[in-house]
Amino acid sequence: MSGRNLIVGLVTVFIAYLALVPLGFLLWQTFTRGGHPTLAAIRTAYSQSGLGTMTLNSFAFAGGATAVAVVIGTGLAHLVVRTDVPFKPLMFAASLVPLIIPGILHTIAWFFLLSTQIGVLNIHVIHPIFGVNFNVASVHGMILVEGLHLTPLVFLLMVASFRSMDPSLEESAIMSGAPLRTVFWRITLPLARPALYAAILIMAVRTLESFEVPAVLGLNQHIFVFTSQIWTTLNASPPDYSTAGAYAMALLVLTTIGVLWHNRISKHGRAYQTVTGKGFRPRPIPLGRWRWPATILILAYFCISVLLPLAILFYASTQNFYAPPSHYTLRHLTWGNYGAAWHDPLVQHGLKNSLILGLGTATAVMLLAAVASWIVVRTKVRGRWLIDNLAFLPLTIPGLVLGVAILTIYLRVPWLPIYGTLWIIFIAYLTRYIPYGMRYVSTSMFQIGRELEESAQMSGAGWFQVFRRIVLPLLVPGFVAGWIYIVVVSVRELGSSVLLYSPGREVLSIAIWEMWRNGQFPELCALGIVMVAGLVVLVGVAYKLGAKIGVREA
Amino acid sequence: MLTIRNLAKSYGATRAEKRGRVLAVDDISFDVTDGELFTLLGPSGCGKTTTLRCIAGLEMPDEGEIAIDGRVLFSAERGVRTPPNERRLGMVFQSYAIWPHMNVFENVAFPLRVLPRGQRPRKHALSERVERVLSVVRLDHLAGRQATDLSGGQQQRLALARALVLEPPLLLLDEPLSNLDAKLREEMRFELKRLQRELGITGLYVTHDQVEALAMSNRVAVMRDGKIEQIGHPRSVYEQPESRFVADFIGTSNFIDGTVERCDDGVYVVQTDGGVLRIPSDKHYEVGQAVIVAARPEHIELATNLNGIGPNVWRGRVEARAFLGEVVDHVVAVGPREIRARCNSKVSIPAPTEVTVRFHEEAFSLVPTGD
Secondary structure (H helix, E strand, C coil), X not given: CHHHHHHHHHHHHHHHHHHHHHHHHHHHHHHEECXXXXXXXXXXXXXXXXXXXXXXXXXXXXXXXXXXXXXXXXXXXXXXXXXXXXXXXXHHHHCCHHHHCCHHHHHHHHHHHHCCCCCHHXXXXXXXXXXXXXXXXXXXXXXXXXXXXXXXXXXXXXXXXXXXXXXXXHHHHHHCCCCHHHHHHHHHHHHCHHHHHHHHHHHHHHXXXXXXXXXXXXXXXCCCCHHHHHHHHHHCCCCCHHHHHHHHHHHHHXXXXXXHHHHHHHHHHHXXXXXXXXXXXXXXXXXXHHHHHHHHHHHHHHHHHHHHHHHHHHHHHCCCCCCCCCHHHHXXXXXXXXXXXXXXXXXXXXXXXXXXXXXXXXXXXXXXXXHHHHHHHHCCCCCHHHHHHHHHHHHHCCHHXXXXXXXXXXXXXXXXXXXXXXXXXXXXXXXXXXXXXXXXXXXXXXXXXXXXXXXXXXXXXXXXXXHHHHHHHHHHHHHHHHHHHHHHHHXXXXXXXXXXXXXXXXXXXXXXXXXXXXXCHHHHHHHHHHHHHHHHHHHHHHHHHHHHHHHHHC | XXXXXXXXXXXXXXXXXXXXXXXXXXXXXXXXXXXXXXXXXXXXXXCHHHHHHHHHCCCCCCEEEEEECCEEEEECCCCEECCHHHCCCEEECCCCCCCCCCEHHHHHHHHHHCCCHHHCCCHHHHHHHHHHHHHHCXXXXXXXXXXXXXXXXXXXXHHHHHHHCCCCCCEEEECCCCCCCHHHHHHHXXXXXXXXXXXXXXEEEEECCHHHHHHHCCEEEEEECCEEEEEECHHHHXXXXXXXXXXXXXXXXXXXXXXXXXXXXXXXXXXXXXXXXXXXCCCCCCCCCEEEEEECHHHEEEEXXXXXXXXXXXXXXXEXXXXXXXXXXXXXXXXXXXXXXXXXXXXXXCCCEEEEEEECHHHEEEEECCC
């Protein structure tokens, strides 16, 4: 039993270290100067000019993008779950977009599509029709691009919510004589309210945390939000750590409020459950004359969210110099950028480091999460709720804030010289993705009957043997799914990496970021296309595996 | 009042794969008369719920016609397809489908609130109608309560009130009692029956529970594989099953294979491998025809005195018995087969005992061979 206690203790201490130390340091950094408590940093930070605009921009950006994502995502989810609209599989393919097109690529693609000077859509569609250009490098543009990137998330959340709803609740409204419109507004939507509120809060938090869109579209126009403001403060010379810390604190408070509020709602949501019947698979509502508009809507969404961004990236990757598509450019295509990207030392470093970090982080996170969630789900160790909450805590920390915190720690701590190595990025990733790992493992852990472990114990197995030979093998489905998910998200991570990398320690997303700042557009797009292809394969494998394992489980 | 003609509905029927389709409802026709409670009874997958949902309009049949009081709701031939929300029928769902975001009053008021603008009652009239129907189901004291706080039986009554508030010509009930526990189910059975009779509601009831069907209905249609096997009053369906399936599905039966030897004045003499049976039946069977004798165990008497065997009185040996409270079940070996006899609790014979097995005539029905 002492072996078990040792492991339990180590895991607890380690998770506490990961979750608490950065937050503590951030507080310390922000509220002291030379060892004395002071509010100087806050004063400096919030007396800067343009601060009111920055805050307003942040809220407008968060509110706008959330509105865009929630309205489109909920509408599409209802169409797909409840009506006979065709091309439903297309929607599910489109919902994978945020996984396979990293945020920074998505944003750059939209820059090429909608910028005032070189935006293809502006030149060929919007200007001819409306006589003006849509400027994507504006708060409106940021809202649109971020909203589009978040729509699939809302879509998936709402699909799950609509599917779990007892269809007879809607059918009984129909039988009461209500027309379909009334059923949607008076029954379906109110019943989906908990999920809807949850989606709104998640999207608002995500937008506040987002760095890619404000950095790519806003920085050049001096449109700042919290994240880009933090980055700018740290990139000034000399970098002002405590002021950046003050901004980070504010952002942290906002996202924490959002996350805690969301948790409260999801607990309340359970009160909405009633008795459910045998679940007669309902007939999809026939759209009748609305079928064509709905079909066009679905196809248009697929084009806008998947085809257009990928097409423009691919087109750009075949050009020597970026110029909007024209008769001339389409006849002068080249594959040279792919070769150039491959030989670029930046890309080579990025590829190597991303591989090491992706695989390393995923493995470490999942192992840690397996032990931690076993403690939480299975044992009666006192204080296990603490582990649960600690492992959950990083979810409230935006990537950029975590970057600031970790940066300040390891700049100050001489006995752990990891600044300027991959380790510092590894620690950031580990911290960021522990909550996701926990979620994947806990779900599978709840499905393993306690008797399976107890019977192994009765057969004479010790704790470690039980864990290695019974628990881990049974966890494999959740473990593999979580592992792949974490590889995927860590390859695309930008918020923390952008503050923590140093020359020679770039990751792939940093390579794209650097190329963007250097104006190497065609090469960037070549790298991006290859990256998307790689992620498609990875996500495809994950789905295949998931499906296979799922079948065996049933 | 309700007329169903040649209704058919298949699933998985895309034009490309006509062969792979499953007929859930296969050309059925029946009528429900005013004020009666008509039950569709059958095992799961027999098409009873699909039939009900076709009448409701929640499923679209492939063929046939559905009409209420001469108003055609669906007709494949004439291309009539009234949408479910314009059929004005009441429906109680298996899961009750109580809306959890409304209170009791609002749940019942909903059908009135969504009436077309001209017919929508004013505030006062609306609450009067809601309260009236709530008091009919005895929920008036709970009008302000949140719907999710009700017990199972109360939710059930609320669902009924909501279905009745528009005073529909026909009430559709889809296994409404199956989510209740045994005790409450029995209570609600009588309650439903009372309401139906007092309010003069015409009802179409779907259940897989034969006891429920026999206890509540004026007429029962036994369904199997999308077809109706037999329609009749509960008593006649029970006492004169027309097929082995009906005899087996409703109640318990012993099945004995035999051959018709002769027929004297409506009494068939059937030779079986256990002996001769004399069976009154108004059905027609040829001499020499193979038949199945279905014998209800509650009309089979056991006795320990061993005198007199002959037609309908056989010799056997008790193999096992089970005390079930109100009755005692005996398994009796007769020749090569075993027969179940259900005796009142005063008769309890231990195994192994030689006994006389006496079949009363009302135990018997003759059904054709095949399932």
